[in-house]
Amino acid sequence: MGLNIIKLSLGSLIIFCSLFACNNSQSKQVKSVIIVQKDSCRLDLSKGEAVVLNLGECRYCHLRNDVPRFKKNIPIWKELAGMDSLKLSNFIFVGKHNGMYKKVFPAVLKRIDSLDDCQKRNLIHFIKAASRNQVMH
Amino acid sequence: MLLEQINNSLSSAQNRNMSGGIMGKNLKITDNGSGQLTLSGDILITLKVLDLTSYSTSRLQSLMKFTEQTIMSKLRGGAYGEQAIFYEYNSAKRSFTNKQHTYSIRYNFSYTARVIQINSLSQLSGNDFVLALVDDIGHRFTDIYGRKHASGGLTQASGGPATVIYSEWEKDNLIGVHEFFHTLGLLDLEENGLENRLMYHLGKVGSNVTNKEKAIMNQFIMYDLRNMTRSNYSNPGNNTVNQLRTFLNDTSNGFKYNKAKFR
Numbered sequence: 001m002g003l004n005i006i007k008l009s010l011g012s013l014i015i016f017c018s019l020f021a022c023n024n025s026q027s028k029q030v031k032s033v034i035i036v037q038k039d040s041c042r043l044d045l046s047k048g049e050a051v052v053l054n055l056g057e058c059r060y061c062h063l064r065n066d067v068p069r070f071k072k073n074i075p076i077w078k079e080l081a082g083m084d085s086l087k088l089s090n091f092i093f094v095g096k097h098n099g100m101y102k103k104v105f106p107a108v109l110k111r112i113d114s115l116d117d118c119q120k121r122n123l124i125h126f127i128k129a130a131s132r133n134q135v136m137h
Numbered sequence: 138m139l140l141e142q143i144n145n146s147l148s149s150a151q152n153r154n155m156s157g158g159i160m161g162k163n164l165k166i167t168d169n170g171s172g173q174l175t176l177s178g179d180i181l182i183t184l185k186v187l188d189l190t191s192y193s194t195s196r197l198q199s200l201m202k203f204t205e206q207t208i209m210s211k212l213r214g215g216a217y218g219e220q221a222i223f224y225e226y227n228s229a230k231r232s233f234t235n236k237q238h239t240y241s242i243r244y245n246f247s248y249t250a251r252v253i254q255i256n257s258l259s260q261l262s263g264n265d266f267v268l269a270l271v272d273d274i275g276h277r278f279t280d281i282y283g284r285k286h287a288s289g290g291l292t293q294a295s296g297g298p299a300t301v302i303y304s305e306w307e308k309d310n311l312i313g314v315h316e317f318f319h320t321l322g323l324l325d326l327e328e329n330g331l332e333n334r335l336m337y338h339l340g341k342v343g344s345n346v347t348n349k350e351k352a353i354m355n356q357f358i359m360y361d362l363r364n365m366t367r368s369n370y371s372n373p374g375n376n377t378v379n380q381l382r383t384f385l386n387d388t389s390n391g392f393k394y395n396k397a398k399f400r
Binding site for chain 1: 218219220221222223237239242276278281286288289290291292293294295296316319324325326338349353356357360361362363373374375390
């Protein structure tokens, strides 16, 4: 009698464990499907340059040389490139150049708002490239 | 007569003081009143060629002449730039005000190019452009299609020194201009269908330069519009000798050249 009870208990435990294991593996599969995402945006200097030209060439004020600097408080192009990407991105796309685009250049503001995520990333990529020693072939 | 003599001596003194890769004279801004500024004047571009090869460069003079003519022909003819965010121009005062303004820029410079050979670093100033000839370049790059390539030339972009493998320049005489135009701010092109463009770099380069590329080079040359309000201009120092030394010594570039000639 006692042996039968033990056998029954062990059998129930095995069935319970196998069910639990199946459920657990299913939830793992679901998670891995969610994580995998394809990024189709290719970073390309010429695409970033095209965005700069379309917005309105910034390098007439953010000069490539600091002799002489355009104005004391205006960073040169290389200094912009040395800034943190997120800070740079926020300055351009969120703060809109301290509100300068809205106040003085509404056309530029429209162009900035119409940029897609990939164009924005390419613009930052292009600016940041000036802090690296770019080798051309 | 006396006035003429004074004028002549003044202009020759100005010429003596000016040197560098970019020299501008008779610079002028014309405002058409409808948001377009036209930049005009005479600009002389000088590229100095430093031969660092270990072998004979018998065709060097003809390659330099060809490069000189090509630089001129590609820069000439003017270009329309994109809109620029800048400051309002006051034609009467020949200066920019503090009020912000957008302009479209039209470049209408009259270009002359000079490609000259130098024999030592003492002939190279801080604001000169340089093209160094080397024996080989070990650097390899991967294109957007994932293919690996060797390079006939290597340039540090936007104002930096340019180099070419002399034997490759002999095979493709446009490589010298291609590399120098990197110095003037142009990027490499890799997309299929752009094989006819001068800045295409996967195989033999083409010869076409677009209006947009011309505008980018003009913007590089006259990067500070305030310089247009003076009649003469030469580009600021760029520490060319040090830049060239660092570039050649960078092992990741894999330059092979005659070190005894780098003096």
